[in-house]
Amino acid sequence: MATTTSSARAVPRTYGTRARLVNEAELRATLSTFRELSDEDWRRPTVCDGWTVRDMLAHTVGQFEELPRPWVAVRRVRRAARTHPGLGRLDGHNECQIEDRKAVPGRELIGALAHFAPQGLIALRRMPAPVRRRIRLSLLYPEARALPDDSMDYLGNVLVTRDTWMHRVDLSDATGAELVLDPHDREVVGQVVLDLALSWTGPAAELDLHGPAGGDYLLGIGSPAATLHADAVDFARHLSGRPTRGRLELEGDPEAGAALLAARVVF
Numbered sequence: 001m002a003t004t005t006s007s008a009r010a011v012p013r014t015y016g017t018r019a020r021l022v023n024e025a026e027l028r029a030t031l032s033t034f035r036e037l038s039d040e041d042w043r044r045p046t047v048c049d050g051w052t053v054r055d056m057l058a059h060t061v062g063q064f065e066e067l068p069r070p071w072v073a074v075r076r077v078r079r080a081a082r083t084h085p086g087l088g089r090l091d092g093h094n095e096c097q098i099e100d101r102k103a104v105p106g107r108e109l110i111g112a113l114a115h116f117a118p119q120g121l122i123a124l125r126r127m128p129a130p131v132r133r134r135i136r137l138s139l140l141y142p143e144a145r146a147l148p149d150d151s152m153d154y155l156g157n158v159l160v161t162r163d164t165w166m167h168r169v170d171l172s173d174a175t176g177a178e179l180v181l182d183p184h185d186r187e188v189v190g191q192v193v194l195d196l197a198l199s200w201t202g203p204a205a206e207l208d209l210h211g212p213a214g215g216d217y218l219l220g221i222g223s224p225a226a227t228l229h230a231d232a233v234d235f236a237r238h239l240s241g242r243p244t245r246g247r248l249e250l251e252g253d254p255e256a257g258a259a260l261l262a263a264r265v266v267f
Contacts, residue, residue, distance in 0.1 A: 005206055008197030008217040011190045018187070019157040020125060025184035026161045027117050030060070030168045033177055034110050042106035046174045047242050048167075053174055054106045055098045056167050061112045062097025063163065067120030076100070077140055090141045124156035132156060146266050148198050158191050166240055166267045169233060173245065179233065181212040189213040189232045192239060195265050202259030205252075209235055226252030228260050239265040 014022055034057060042054040051059070066073040073093065080092030087095065101109065124132075132153040137144035144150040147159070165188045172179040193207065197219050204220035206227040214232035218224060228235070229249040238244050241264055250257040 005216040005218050007221075008193045008200075008207070008219050011194040011197070011217070013157070013194065014161075014187060014191055015153075015157045019161075020121070022184045022187050023121050023156075023161050025182065026164050026168070026188070027121070029180060029182075029184075030164055030171075031110065031114055031117075033168055033171055033180075034106075034113070036177060037106065037175060041175045041177075044174045046170045048170060051098070053171060054109065056170060057106060057109045057113065058098045058101040058104065059094055060164060060167055061101065061109055061116055062094075063160070064113065064117040064120035067160075068123035073140065088143055090143045093141070120160070124152075124160070127152065127156075129153070148195050158195075161188055162191065162267055166236065166242075169237065170242075181233075183212075185213040186215065186232075189236055190215065192236055192265050193217050196239060196263055199265075200259075200263075202263075203253060203256040205256045205260055207235070224252065224256075226250060226254075226256035226260065228257070239263060240267040 037053065042052065044053050045051070046053060046056050048056060062072075062076075066076075076093045076096040077089055080087065080089065080096050084092035084095050101112070104112070133151050135152040137147070137150045137152070137155060147154065165185070169179060171177060189209070193209075193215075197217070200219045202220065203225040204218065204222045206224035207215075207217040207219065208227055208229045209215055209217070209232040210230065211232045227250070229251075230238070230244075231246050234244045234246045235248065238248060238261075248261070250260065
């Protein structure tokens with residue numbers, strides 16, 4: 001094992017000022033990418049089942065809109081129970097986000113994101129820390145129980161950026177737009193790896209993640225039984241359940257390798 005490999009559990013959780021800077025950096029990157037799209041790009045399908053690029057942006061707008069207006073999320077969840085009874089509460093809610101802006105052109109949705117996202121980030125910052133830690137997302141979405149932390153604090157510090165970031169990856173995959181990476185992308189991937197480490201029950205394994213968002217991490221305790229070599233963004237795609245675009249190369253113990261291939265993290 002390389003001496004630069006450190007325990008994934010030692011990755012510091014993003015919070016406070018650092019979380020604000022990462023959130024703002026991801027918002028700038030997302031807006032910049034959407035602004036470069038052609039008229040044809042809005043109709044392209046994405047890896048998100050049934051969603052076009054336009055739909056994905058409508059969902060993202062809805063996510064930020066609900067942060068300072070939680071009653072909008074409650075209203076959508078209630079409506080989804082009637083209009084999408086076959087979907088889970090979260091998936092049905094997401095479909096309502098898209099339906100609420102089904103007639104809005106993509107270019108106008110960019111303006112809506114630029115309007116609502118800063119408001120959402122401000123609302124998260126202004127919420128008192130004890131309240132952020134006490135309010136549980138699982139009260140509205142039972143699926144949130146799968147998160148390592150279903151508090152509003154975790155949502156604001158980690159999950160808002162992670163969801164937006166992965167949809168920027170989806171956008172790049174759907175349109176061929178360049179996926180521009182900077183130091184904040186490594187922070188996002190680091191939090192993904194931390195969450196993987198917190199739930200890891202397999203043999204010790206090393207992650208050798210390449211690219212600007214990469215790093216070397218150890219899952220578990222002791223000498224790694226297997227090593228996974230992959231691009232950092234591709235490994236995030238894999239953990240989210242999305243198809244990878246490059247190879248995940250494994251060496252070492254087959255049991256540890258199988259555990260890595262079966263691993264998932266909530267996005």
